[in-house]
Structures are given as C-alpha cells and as structure tokens.
Amino acid sequence: MAVTLRVNGKEQSVETEPDTPLLYVLRDDLALNGAKYGCGLGQCGACTVLVDDKPVLSCLTPLMLLEGRSITTVEGLGTVGKPGPMQQAFIEEQAAQCGYCIPGMMMRAEALVRRNPDAGDTEIRDALEANLCRCGTHSRILKAVARARDLKRGGGA
Amino acid sequence: MNALSRRGLLKGAGALVVSFSMSRAFAQEGEVAGGAPKEAVPELPGALAQSPFLDSWIRIEADGSIKVFTGKAELGQGVKTAILQVAAEELEVEPRAIEMITADTGQTPNEGYTAGSQSMPNSATAVRNAAAQARALLIGQAAGRWSLDPATLRAENGSVIAPNGETLSYGALVSSTLLHVEAQPQSPLKAPDQLRQIGQSMQRIDIPGKVTGGEAYVQDMRMTGMVHARVVRPPSYGAQLQAVDTAGVDAMPGVVGVVRDGDFLAVVADKEFRAIKAMRMLAKAAQWSESETLPDSSALPDFLRQLPREDGTVASEGTPVPSAHTYEASFTRPYQAHGSIGPSCAVALWEDERMTVWSHTQGVYPDQKAIGEMLELGPDRLRVVHREGSGCYGHNGADDAAADAALIAQRFPGRPVRVQWMREQEHGWEPLGPAMVTQVRAGIDASGQISEWNYELWSNTHSTRPGPAGALLAGRHSAKRFAPEEPELEITKSGNGDRNSVPLYVSPSKQVVWHFLKDMPLRVSALRGLGAYANVFSIESTMDELALLAKTDPVAFRLKHLEDLRAKAVVEEAATRFGWSNEPLPQNTGRGFGFARYKNFAAYCAIALEAEIDPISGRVQVKRVVSAIDSGQAVNPDGIRNQTEGGILQSLSWTLFEAVPFDRTRVTGIDWSTYPILRFSGVPASVEVHVIDRPGEPFLGSGEAAQGPMAGAIANAIRHATGLRLTDLPFSRERVRAALMQAAGTELTQNG
Numbered sequence: 001m002a003v004t005l006r007v008n009g010k011e012q013s014v015e016t017e018p019d020t021p022l023l024y025v026l027r028d029d030l031a032l033n034g035a036k037y038g039c040g041l042g043q044c045g046a047c048t049v050l051v052d053d054k055p056v057l058s059c060l061t062p063l064m065l066l067e068g069r070s071i072t073t074v075e076g077l078g079t080v081g082k083p084g085p086m087q088q089a090f091i092e093e094q095a096a097q098c099g100y101c102i103p104g105m106m107m108r109a110e111a112l113v114r115r116n117p118d119a120g121d122t123e124i125r126d127a128l129e130a131n132l133c134r135c136g137t138h139s140r141i142l143k144a145v146a147r148a149r150d151l152k153r154g155g156g157a
Numbered sequence: 158m159n160a161l162s163r164r165g166l167l168k169g170a171g172a173l174v175v176s177f178s179m180s181r182a183f184a185q186e187g188e189v190a191g192g193a194p195k196e197a198v199p200e201l202p203g204a205l206a207q208s209p210f211l212d213s214w215i216r217i218e219a220d221g222s223i224k225v226f227t228g229k230a231e232l233g234q235g236v237k238t239a240i241l242q243v244a245a246e247e248l249e250v251e252p253r254a255i256e257m258i259t260a261d262t263g264q265t266p267n268e269g270y271t272a273g274s275q276s277m278p279n280s281a282t283a284v285r286n287a288a289a290q291a292r293a294l295l296i297g298q299a300a301g302r303w304s305l306d307p308a309t310l311r312a313e314n315g316s317v318i319a320p321n322g323e324t325l326s327y328g329a330l331v332s333s334t335l336l337h338v339e340a341q342p343q344s345p346l347k348a349p350d351q352l353r354q355i356g357q358s359m360q361r362i363d364i365p366g367k368v369t370g371g372e373a374y375v376q377d378m379r380m381t382g383m384v385h386a387r388v389v390r391p392p393s394y395g396a397q398l399q400a401v402d403t404a405g406v407d408a409m410p411g412v413v414g415v416v417r418d419g420d421f422l423a424v425v426a427d428k429e430f431r432a433i434k435a436m437r438m439l440a441k442a443a444q445w446s447e448s449e450t451l452p453d454s455s456a457l458p459d460f461l462r463q464l465p466r467e468d469g470t471v472a473s474e475g476t477p478v479p480s481a482h483t484y485e486a487s488f489t490r491p492y493q494a495h496g497s498i499g500p501s502c503a504v505a506l507w508e509d510e511r512m513t514v515w516s517h518t519q520g521v522y523p524d525q526k527a528i529g530e531m532l533e534l535g536p537d538r539l540r541v542v543h544r545e546g547s548g549c550y551g552h553n554g555a556d557d558a559a560a561d562a563a564l565i566a567q568r569f570p571g572r573p574v575r576v577q578w579m580r581e582q583e584h585g586w587e588p589l590g591p592a593m594v595t596q597v598r599a600g601i602d603a604s605g606q607i608s609e610w611n612y613e614l615w616s617n618t619h620s621t622r623p624g625p626a627g628a629l630l631a632g633r634h635s636a637k638r639f640a641p642e643e644p645e646l647e648i649t650k651s652g653n654g655d656r657n658s659v660p661l662y663v664s665p666s667k668q669v670v671w672h673f674l675k676d677m678p679l680r681v682s683a684l685r686g687l688g689a690y691a692n693v694f695s696i697e698s699t700m701d702e703l704a705l706l707a708k709t710d711p712v713a714f715r716l717k718h719l720e721d722l723r724a725k726a727v728v729e730e731a732a733t734r735f736g737w738s739n740e741p742l743p744q745n746t747g748r749g750f751g752f753a754r755y756k757n758f759a760a761y762c763a764i765a766l767e768a769e770i771d772p773i774s775g776r777v778q779v780k781r782v783v784s785a786i787d788s789g790q791a792v793n794p795d796g797i798r799n800q801t802e803g804g805i806l807q808s809l810s811w812t813l814f815e816a817v818p819f820d821r822t823r824v825t826g827i828d829w830s831t832y833p834i835l836r837f838s839g840v841p842a843s844v845e846v847h848v849i850d851r852p853g854e855p856f857l858g859s860g861e862a863a864q865g866p867m868a869g870a871i872a873n874a875i876r877h878a879t880g881l882r883l884t885d886l887p888f889s890r891e892r893v894r895a896a897l898m899q900a901a902g903t904e905l906t907q908n909g
C-alpha cells in the first residue's frame with residue numbers, strides 16, 4: 001500500500017505494509033535518524049515526532065493512519081550549520097550525555113512551545129513526563145527547553 | 158558514511174593492523190575478575206606504559222593533518238571532547254585541526270575497557286604526555302634545520318616559530334619516523350598558567366550531530382544491502398530449544414533466512430519491521446523446555462547469606478579501642494539494571510572471509526578476542542570498531558549484540574547484518590548489577606571518635622565481561638555451548654564488589670571481609686561504580702548513626718574523621734554551598750549528607766540534599782541537591798558537571814525506584830512498566846555541582862563518583878525527616894509507607 005505523507009515539509013510516497021509503525025517508515029524507508037527506537041511499547045518517548053504539530057509516539061502509530069498528514073522529526077527543526085531554536089538551546093545548555101533520548105525530548109518540547117509559547121517551568125516538566133532519560137540529563141533538558149521557549153519568543157525574556 | 162568508504166576502510170584494515178605499533182601489554186581496569194591480567198604498574202604516564210610509541214597516539218601527516226588515537230570509547234560521557242582538548246593543548250593547535258579516532262581494533266591502542274572512570278587518568282594522560290613529547294620533537298626538528306637552540310623556539314597553531322618570526326609548519330617538519338619513538342617518562346608539559354584548552358568548558362563535539370538527526374549511533378548505520386536481524390532469545394535463563402518449525406517464517410514477506418545454532422535462534426529480513434514480525438512468528442513456533450533456576454526473590458538477602466562463599470580480606474588494620482556506643486546494621490541492595498534507553502545494537506559484515514563488527518561495546522579488543530574465540534577467527538580476520546550507542550553505564554547488552562550480529566553475518570556473506578535487540582530482550586538478558594548484602598558493626602569511644610569498624614559484604618563478582626566466548630550469550634546458546642568463566646575472588650586496589658568497602662574515615666581499626674559468592678543465578682556484571690554504590694550507602698548511613706550517637710552534626714562528624722585535605726575541602730564546599738545547618742526544617746522534610754572518595758584513590762565527591770517524605774503515600778521527593786567534586790585537574794569543568802549531575806540523578810533513580818523483579822524461572826522486569834525508573838516528576842528542582850579544580854594534579858575521572866554518596870545522602874535525609882533508618886534499597890513508596898506505619902504502630906503500642 002502506498003501512503004503519501006509530508007515529512008519535514010516534503011511530500012513523500014511510502015510503499016510498504018500498512019501496519020508498519022511510523023518509526024520504521026522514518027528510519028528504514030526514509031533514512032531519517034531522528035526518531036529513535038527505545039521500547040516500541042509507548043513507554044519511553046524516544047520515538048516522539050510531531051504529526052500535525054502534536055507529539056505522537058511513532059513506534060505505536062501505523063502508517064495507514066497517516067495518509068496526507070504532516071510529520072516533523074528533529075531533522076525538520078534545523079541542521080548542524082543552521083540549527084533551529086530548539087536545537088540551539090540544547091547545544092547551548094550542553095543538554096545531552098549519550099543524547100539518545102534527546103530528539104524525542106526535543107520533539108515533545110517543540111509541540112509544547114508551539115501550542116503554548118509561554119509555557120512555564122511546571123508545564124515543561126509535566127509535558128516531558130512521558131519521556132525517559134537514563135543518563136540523568138533531566139535538569140539540563142528542562143533548562144534547554146526553557147531557553148528554547150525564550151529564543152523562540154525573540155531571543156529575550 | 159557510505160558503503161563504499163566503509164569497504165575502503167575495511168580493506169585498509171589489514172595494513173593498519175600490521176603497521177600499528179602494538180601494545181606491550183593488555184591495558185586493564187582492575188575491574189575484571191578471573192584470569193585477566195593484573196593492573197600494570199606504569200613506569201610511563203597513563204596508558205603510555207602499555208602503548209609507549211608516540212605514533213600509537215598521535216600521527217601528523219606531511220600535509221599537516223593531525224590524528225589523535227585513543228582506545229577509549231565515547232559513551233556519552235564526553236571523553237572524545239576532553240581528550241581532544243588535552244591533545245590540542247600540548248600540540249599547540251586548535252581543536253578543530255585534530256581528527257579524533259576512538260576505539261577500533263584496526264587503528265587504536267588497546268586500552269582494554271572504557272570503564273571505571275579510567276579514561277582521563279589513563280588515556281587522556283597518555284595523549285597529553287605524547288602530545289607534549291611530539292611538540293618537543295617537532296621543535297627539535299626545527300632547531301636542527303635552523304641551527305638554533307630549541308629553547309629559543311616556540312610552537313603555535315601547528316607551526317614552530319623562530320625568534321625572528323620565521324615559521325615551519327608541523328607538516329614540513331614531520332617525517333614518517335619522527336613520532337615512531339618510545340615515550341620518555343618525563344614530558345615537557347605546559348605550565349598550569351599557560352593552559353588555553355585544559356580547564357575550558359569546551360562544547361562537546363558530538364552534540365550538534367545528535368540534536369539534528371546526524372548518523373550518531375550504531376543504530377543509525379545504514380549500509381548498502383544491509384539486512385535486519387532479530388534474535389529470538391530463550392524465554393528464560395535455563396530454557397532449551399526443543400523444536401522449531403521455521404516453514405511459516407521462511408515464507409513471510411522479506412524474510413532472508415532463519416538461523417538456528419543450538420539454542421541460538423534468529424531471523425533475517427530485508428526490512429526492519431518485517432524482521433520484527435518474523436521474530437514474533439518464530440518465537441511462537443519455537444518450543445522450549447524451561448526450568449526453575451532462580452532463588453525466591455522475596456527472601457533474597459537470606460539466600461545470598463547462605464550461598465557457598467569464599468572469604469577475601471579487604472582490610473585488617475589496627476586494633477579497636479573500647480566503644481562507648483556501637484551501631485550494628487545490615488544493608489541490602491537488589492539486582493539493578495543498566496536499562497539503556499536504546500536497546501543494544503550491532504552491525505556485522507562477513508566479506509572475503511573477514512569479519513567487521515560495529516558495536517557500542519566498552520572494549521573493542523576484549524570483544525575481538527571473545528567473538529574471535531566463538532567464530533574461530535584470529536585478530537587478523539576480525540575487526541571490532543566502536544560506534545556509539547545509547548548510554549550504557551557499564552556492561553549492558555552491547556557485547557552480546559555484537560556477537561549476535563557476527564554469528565548471524567557469517568551465514569550471509571557480503572551482506573551487512575544489523576541486529577537490534579528488543580526492549581524486553583535488553584531488560585531480560587542484560588547482565589545486571591549484582592544484589593548485595595552488607596553488615597556493619599562500628600562504634601564510638603567516650604570522646605565521640607570512631608573506635609572500631611567491622612564490615613562484611615556478600616556479593617558476586619561485578620564483572621563477567623568478555624574475555625572468553627562464554628561471556629557472550631551467542632557463545633553460550635550456540636551449539637558449541639561455550640561455558641561462562643568461573644568467577645574468581647581477587648582483592649585489588651580498585652576493588653570490585655569490595656570497591657569502597659573500606660571507609661576513608663579514620664578509625665583505630667578497620668576489618669573488612671568480602672564473602673565472595675560464586676553462584677550467579679541471575680546474570681550479573683559491571684554496573685556504574687560496581688560495589689561502591691552499596692558499600693558507600695552502607696558506610697554513609699552508618700556515619701550518620703554514629704554522629705547521632707556522638708551527638709555531633711553529621712558534617713562535623715565526617716570532618717573530624719577525615720585527614721585528607723582534599724576530602725575535607727569537598728565536604729566543606731558542599732556543606733557551605735548547600736547552606737548546611739541545624740535549623741529546623743518543615744515537617745516531613747530532612748537534610749542528608751553523603752561523601753566518598755571513589756575507589757579511595759580517585760575523585761572526591763560530597764553531596765548535600767533536602768528531601769520531603771509524604772507520610773501518606775510514602776513518596777520521597779528530593780527537592781534540591783548540592784554537590785562538590787574534585788577530580789584533579791579539571792580538563793572540561795562543564796563535562797565534569799554534566800557527568801556528576803547525571804550520576805546524581807541516576808543514583809536517585811536506583812535508590813528510590815529500582816529493583817529487578819523475577820520469579821523462580823525468569824526475570825519479570827522486562828520493560829519500563831515492570832521496571833520503573835525516574836521520570837521528570839521525581840527530578841529535584843535544582844541540582845548543583847561545584848567543581849574544585851586542582852591545576853597540576855593528575856586527572857582522576859568523574860563518571861562514577863556520585864553514585865554512592867547520593868544513596869547515602871538520600872537515606873540520611875529520610876532518617877532526618879522521619880527518624881527511620883532505612884537499610885533496604887530501593888526506598889520505594891510501598892517500603893517507606895510500610896516502615897512509617899510500622900513505626901507509628903510501635904509508637905502507639907508503646908504509648909498505649
């Protein structure tokens with residue numbers, strides 16, 4: 001079955017079994033590294049991406065539900081040469097140890113600040129509750145998201 | 158990297174192996190039990206003692222390009238950046254001028270494992286000294302060409318500069334043999350006040366790629382023609398494969414083949430999700446016999462105490478003085494998991510009768526040996542290359558996944574095989590941090606000084622790393638059935654289960670015994686800090702009880718029993734920054750303190766924290782943490798902070814939430830719902846780390862220093878808040894609630 005998606009702003013037609021979770025479509029068919037496999041069970045958030053601006057666990061979302069939807073992965077937030085505000089903030093705060101959980105954290109945070117540009121520290125913390133980090137980078141992740149929110153609001157605050 | 162250049166690398170590997178100035182000895186970490194080599198006594202600084210040739214560490218080409226080699230692997234601890242900094246410092250070049258090559262049996266020195274907080278003391282020290290000596294050789298070359306006194310020359314930005322301003326670039330000075338010389342014991346290291354890179358919080362070089370979706374992990378490797386494999390693991394440790402009908406699986410879309418080798422079962426498919434579906438089908442088709450091999454988890458401490466044991470004396474010093482008061486208690490720690498967020502993964506390619514394995518192993522050379530034994534391949538036909546994985550914190554499934562990939566790849570010549578473990582496989586099969594029981598009896602004399610210290614611990618070895626093929630699941634399960642190595646009791650300076658079992662505190666007598674348990678009903682190996690976590694937890698809990706008996710503030714009591722000035726300094730720094738006092742706190746809130754010098758010879762770490770205990774639910778919420786760490790000369794202070802913050806939060810997770818559940822047959826904690834860990838709601842409002850820099854002192858490494866002190870500090874805060882001394886890890890809600898109810902009941906009976 002062929003499904004047409006918009007991935008990071010680009011039309012993509014994917015021809016694969018309809019029950020394939022989006023995670024494997026992104027990684028295997030589209031060669032994108034951002035969404036990570038962590039559990040495949042909806043327990044860790046490592047696979048979080050945006051579907052029409054909402055955070056979605058790509059490991060649990062089959063391709064057949066996604067016809068015509070717009071998907072954003074961490075690759076869609078910027079590049080090494082031109083990092084977006086969320087990426088910039090994580091680099092500035094050095095908010096990674098192994099970094100494996102980080103793209104999922106960034107995508108969930110991105111969804112939050114798109115929805116609520118004034119999200120406070122408690123809202124940030126609550127939003128990230130679904131995502132696990134084993135390295136104990138939590139404090140830096142919280143600081144990075146707050147910084148990204150401020151960067152997005154125009155560099156200040 | 159594309160398939161072509163990978164193949165190019167692979168072809169080149171043979172030449173590199175041959176020309177490589179090989180190590181004199183096998184680098185060791187003091188972490189490996191059994192027949193492994195002992196720690197070397199270095200006559201040369203750091204790991205130069207094992208790999209003395211300068212060009213094992215640094216190569217400069219005629220075009221001026223510089224490569225720095227380290228046998229250590231980036232595990233998310235920032236070591237690649239820190240080693241880059243020391244190399245750039247002593248070579249007098251910008252960090253961006255250097256290409257870093259890490260752990261690769263085809264290219265880098267054999268530095269054993271990246272473990273035990275040894276990368277800075279061993280590898281960074283070697284690179285720093287090698288770089289300084291290389292700089293001196295380059296200056297010497299220039300002096301010869303110009304007929305000038307080398308003392309009048311200086312190096313800057315990749316060139317040697319004469320007093321008249323004339324320059325010669327490193328590329329122009331270097332020859333193929335210049336750096337192929339053995340290192341000298343003394344190096345012309347730059348003076349502390351001349352340092353430009355060391356001591357700077359340089360941004361980590363790996364982070365930009367990781368936050369933009371770059372190919373950062375072995376999981377991200379995509380090679381031309383690559384296929385996806387999944388292993389069907391036995392349903393329990395003791396299970397044996399009785400029968401499997403693979404016909405249905407073979408017919409599934411995309412399936413390339415099924416591999417059966419003894420009890421080792423795997424399936425390979427063209428696409429990843431097809432491999433998963435085939436794995437599920439294959440698991441259904443397999444029939445296993447299972448047996449009960451595990452102890453009763455509800456009586457684990459008793460089980461450990463009654464296992465056959467061999468006793469090792471860790472310390473037997475001095476004679477006790479009479480005690481006015483004594484404190485006696487037993488502490489326990491359950492099996493705990495590494496629980497990497499990304500399950501283990503590896504890629505292997507069998508081509509032209511040669512194997513290349515890309516793995517997030519902590520030890521490319523030990524893995525090469527183990528996989529080589531399993532597949533009967535010599536080092537000339539087997540190359541193991543490190544690629545980053547998710548954080549591992551010790552010996553997780555990395556080596557096993559590498560062996561899986563190699564075993565499978567040999568059946569599919571020319572096709573790169575990617576093996577990705579499933580979540581339940583990582584949880585169910587990774588080697589766990591061993592359960593431990595400790596028993597302490599300590600006293601104070603009439604003046605409030607410690608009078609005696611007696612300590613016993615019951616524990617397995619904390620390292621079953623490869624080494625032998627029997628250390629690998631694929632080796633054990635395959636038809637050859639390699640047997641795991643018999644663990645052996647060994648008392649070393651670094652310690653293993655006994656790591657940090659001897660308190661640093663002054664006592665007229667210290668008696669410490671390790672009851673070494675050979676039986677390993679659950680698979681165990683190295684987890685961050687090894688025995689230090691439970692030992693420091695036990696010691697620091699006891700110190701607070703002794704302070705109470707001595708009616709002395711716990712921080713003052715510690716300071717009274719510390720002689721080492723650097724130890725005192727971290728304790729004072731943490732206490733001052735925290736605002737340690739005896740001021741009353743709100744109800745159900747307590748302060749706690751913990752300290753240790755890791756291994757008693759590495760980094761010093763002290764932690765003060767405040768925690769609130771909800772008496773209804775039993776929930777412990779750590780509110781703020783302030784710590785101080787001295788890991789010698791700080792190469793990258795922010796890197797040290799990052800590692801220490803991580804250690805603090807991971808130890809918080811172990812201490813409040815984590816115990817691997819199992820029944821008589823199998824591990825039942827196989828995902829994040831059956832093995833919960835810290836989530837954001839449990840993260841303290843603030844975690845501060847203060848780095849005490851010691852310019853001119855050796856690098857001590859930082860990765861594991863916080864684990865024990867954090868557990869002690871939490872236990873002590875609970876004691877302060879509630880009066881309860883909790884001795885059994887973890888301090889789960891249920892445990893804390895039960896202890897509070899029991900205490901309340903006792904009080905009622907007493908008052909009634």
Ligand code: FES
Nearest residue numbers: 038039040045059
């Ligand atoms: S991988 Fe999707 S939630 Fe864990």
Ligand code: FES
Nearest residue numbers: 099101133134135
């Ligand atoms: S940074 Fe390693 S899991 Fe979060």
